[in-house]
Amino acid sequence: xxxxxxxxxxxxxxxxxxxxxxxxxxxxxxxxxxxxxxxxxxxxxxxxxxxxxxxxxxxxxxxxxxxxxxxxxxxxxxxxxxxxxxxxxxxxxxxxxxxxxxxxxxxxxxxxxxxxxxxxxxxxxxxxxxxxxxxxxxxxxxxxxxxxxxxxxxxxxxxxxxxxxxxxxxxxxxxxxxxxxxxxxxxxxxxxxxxxxxxxxxxxxxxxxxxxxxxxxxxxxxxxxxxxxxxxxxxxxxxxxxxxxxxxxxxxxxxxxxxxxxxxxxxxxxxxxxxxxxxxxxxxxxxxxxxxxxxxxxxxxxxxxxxxxxxxxxxxxxxxxxxxxxxxxxxxxxxxxxxxxxxxxxxxxxxxxxxxxxxxxxxxxxxxxxxxxxxxxxxxxxxxxxxxxxxxxxxxxxxxxxxxxxxxxxxxxxx
Numbered sequence: 001x002x003x004x005x006x007x008x009x010x011x012x013x014x015x016x017x018x019x020x021x022x023x024x025x026x027x028x029x030x031x032x033x034x035x036x037x038x039x040x041x042x043x044x045x046x047x048x049x050x051x052x053x054x055x056x057x058x059x060x061x062x063x064x065x066x067x068x069x070x071x072x073x074x075x076x077x078x079x080x081x082x083x084x085x086x087x088x089x090x091x092x093x094x095x096x097x098x099x100x101x102x103x104x105x106x107x108x109x110x111x112x113x114x115x116x117x118x119x120x121x122x123x124x125x126x127x128x129x130x131x132x133x134x135x136x137x138x139x140x141x142x143x144x145x146x147x148x149x150x151x152x153x154x155x156x157x158x159x160x161x162x163x164x165x166x167x168x169x170x171x172x173x174x175x176x177x178x179x180x181x182x183x184x185x186x187x188x189x190x191x192x193x194x195x196x197x198x199x200x201x202x203x204x205x206x207x208x209x210x211x212x213x214x215x216x217x218x219x220x221x222x223x224x225x226x227x228x229x230x231x232x233x234x235x236x237x238x239x240x241x242x243x244x245x246x247x248x249x250x251x252x253x254x255x256x257x258x259x260x261x262x263x264x265x266x267x268x269x270x271x272x273x274x275x276x277x278x279x280x281x282x283x284x285x286x287x288x289x290x291x292x293x294x295x296x297x298x299x300x301x302x303x304x305x306x307x308x309x310x311x312x313x314x315x316x317x318x319x320x321x322x323x324x325x326x327x328x329x330x331x332x333x334x335x336x337x338x339x340x341x342x343x344x345x346x347x348x349x350x351x352x353x354x355x356x357x358x359x360x361x362x363x364x365x366x367x368x369x370x371x372x373x374x375x376x377x378x379x380x381x382x383x384x385x386x387x388x389x390x391x392x393x394x395x396x397x398x399x400x401x402x403x404x405x406x407x408x409x410x411x412x413x414x415x
Contacts, residue, residue: 061132097222196246324407
């Protein structure tokens with residue numbers, strides 16, 4: 001089997017290659033043998049059984065994955081943002097639930113704290129998250145507010161040196177496992193988006209509770225649920241950024257989250273291609289391997305094209321992150337393309353497997369189910385299309401932020 005990553009030396013280096021091998025070794029040895037059974041049981045979304053993810057997350061922390069692109073002084077591994085792409089690819093190559101951990105814990109939460117947090121917040125929350133000592137989640141979506149973020153109902157009212165937080169967030173990955181939540185709520189609803197504020201909320205705060213979501217189509221090994229806040233007293237010191245910056249913080253977090261989703265979807269395309277090539281060499285019809293049939297070859301060749309284009313779009317976004325250049329347009333494009341094509345490639349992989357692709361005897365049916373969610377979360381396919389049109393029509397631009405995501409500095413990251 002060709003190593004489809006060997007032609008990216010102009011962006012990746014030996015350290016990236018070593019990182020890829022480490023992640024692949026972990027995922028194939030410590031998760032792949034068990035993932036079909038976890039998926040069958042829907043293990044992530046039943047009270048108590050999501051605990052199977054705790055040792056996995058702990059192991060990911062020990063290996064440096066959870067803080068892969070964070071400076072060592074904050075407990076990170078000191079890699080650049082392309083290192084984050086490599087980890088996400090390799091994790092989702094085995095199962096989407098693994099990549100979701102990186103998306104939520106690292107992309108949506110830890111990088112937001114790194115970008116917007118005070119030094120005290122970084123020491124208190126970022127350091128244990130980077131090492132995996134604490135698990136983090138991101139709370140934006142509500143029962144009646146998904147893509148329409150302004151439709152949220154959660155509120156935080158300032159009383160002395162605390163905010164009183166009330167509301168419900170749903171479709172929250174790692175909801176039942178997280179120690180820390182990044183929560184966005186209205187502090188002044190009359191100001192609409194300018195009236196949103198972000199907070200770091202600990203599970204241990206009185207009034208925080210969670211409820212798992214059952215019966216998901218995909219990512220069944222991963223935990224998803226609702227997080228409920230009832231008169232939760234959040235110290236002012238736990239406000240992330242300034243009052244009224246919550247929407248900006250949420251959107252910059254989503255830029256990082258979409259990057260991880262896009263790179264993960266690229267890994268799923270890789271998995272669909274590898275499974276299809278393997279099966280095409282094993283299965284025979286009409287006296288020849290099915291890989292000799294032209295229409296099967298066409299599906300495989302299209303997977304190659306979709307893999308290469310997705311990876312190039314993702315790595316371009318990662319390169320821009322390394323330079324400290326805002327990359328909302330590039331990341332949105334990568335997320336749109338990679339997630340849609342991961343679904344298409346998984347669908348073709350089932351077609352190549354024929355009737356066997358319709359059962360979980362082979363992993364391709366799980367790839368299809370898992371891939372469908374990424375076309376929705378972190379911004380729907382339709383939203384990504386509109387964003388690209390707005391950029392092309394000059395109706396949208398990246399305005400300067402008070403806090404930008406720091407450019408990668410190898411010396412500083414590894415000091």
